[in-house]
Amino acid sequence: MKIVIRDLEIWYNSIKALSNISLEIVDGELTFVIGPNGAGKSTLLKAISLIVPPKWGVIYIDGRDVKLYSVRELAKTIAYVAPHISRSIPSTVLDYLMTARYPYTSFLQFKEDKTDLEVIDKVSRQMNIIHLLNRRLDQLSSGELQRVVIARALTQQPKIILLDEPSAFLDLRYRLEILEHIKNITRTENLITIIAIHDLYLASLYADKIILLSNGSIAACGNVEEVLKEEVIERIYGVRVELLEVKGKRIILPVEPLTLSTPQQNT
Numbered sequence: 001m002k003i004v005i006r007d008l009e010i011w012y013n014s015i016k017a018l019s020n021i022s023l024e025i026v027d028g029e030l031t032f033v034i035g036p037n038g039a040g041k042s043t044l045l046k047a048i049s050l051i052v053p054p055k056w057g058v059i060y061i062d063g064r065d066v067k068l069y070s071v072r073e074l075a076k077t078i079a080y081v082a083p084h085i086s087r088s089i090p091s092t093v094l095d096y097l098m099t100a101r102y103p104y105t106s107f108l109q110f111k112e113d114k115t116d117l118e119v120i121d122k123v124s125r126q127m128n129i130i131h132l133l134n135r136r137l138d139q140l141s142s143g144e145l146q147r148v149v150i151a152r153a154l155t156q157q158p159k160i161i162l163l164d165e166p167s168a169f170l171d172l173r174y175r176l177e178i179l180e181h182i183k184n185i186t187r188t189e190n191l192i193t194i195i196a197i198h199d200l201y202l203a204s205l206y207a208d209k210i211i212l213l214s215n216g217s218i219a220a221c222g223n224v225e226e227v228l229k230e231e232v233i234e235r236i237y238g239v240r241v242e243l244l245e246v247k248g249k250r251i252i253l254p255v256e257p258l259t260l261s262t263p264q265q266n267t
């Protein structure tokens with residue numbers, strides 16, 4: 001499986017959110033999208049999952065324009081997790097996870113089958129949410145809800161997983177554990193996983209590839225060593241940083257803002 005993006009340009013009315021985006025993302029790799037607020041990270045994930053339409057350009061999945069995929073095909077192929085999750089859905093965690101199995105059910109199947117329950121059981125163990133299955137979504141803590149939402153994406157058994165800020169509410173242990181797990185299944189099941197994230201340390205720990213966006217364009221793209229460089233991060237984020245190597249891990253330490261930050265102008 002492969003995603004190929006050619007000359008993508010996305011506008012929201014008069015605001016240009018992405019331009020000149022050309023990329024190739026292969027399976028088995030964990031890709032992180034980083035960049036300042038407003039750089040276009042969320043828009044890129046939404047474009048791949050067809051939530052926002054391109055003004056120009058094409059996104060191919062396995063050589064086929066995504067626009068040609070049926071709704072059912074897309075649901076089996078892509079799982080997208082938004083950064084803000086609505087708690088107001090009046091459902092238990094189990095019922096919520098079940099909704100991810102709809103693409104696999106037939107018209108005559110009204111109840112979950114054995115495979116559905118096996119998948120939910122496996123994913124719930126991996127995300128450590130077994131004890132939450134009968135709770136309502138509005139009764140969960142922020143981090144528990146985040147694990148449930150990631151679990152729903154995995155329950156969908158997609159080929160492509162798009163996660164927008166998946167670690168924002170997770171505690172130290174779950175940040176590492178869940179990203180570690182996602183990296184493992186990306187490798188072993190040959191998935192394409194793309195994660196938008198602000199935490200450069202997590203990106204440095206787990207990324208096979210990093211796409212750095214700035215003002216709606218690609219400022220750098222490559223492996224950790226190629227993208228997480230002092231001069232690149234300082235220039236794009238406007239922050240003086242120090243690069244530390246601790247036990248072979250790359251840590252970008254923000255020291256001070258270089259200039260007063262100004263909002264990004266994408267138009």
Ligand SMILES: Nc1ncnc2c1ncn2[C@@H]1O[C@H](COP(=O)(O)OP(=O)(O)OP(=O)(O)O)[C@@H](O)[C@H]1O
Pocket residue numbers: 012013015016017035036037038039040041042043044266
């Ligand atoms: N629904 C929308 N309507 C109008 N403009 C939008 C909309 N969504 C995003 N934008 C604009 O598009 C640009 C890219 O936004 P996007 O949300 O992709 O950035 P981001 O990199 O995800 O930022 P953040 O780090 O804050 O999440 C920004 O200038 C933003 O203001």
Ligand SMILES: [Mg+2]
Pocket residue numbers: 041042043083164196
């Ligand atoms: Mg965003």
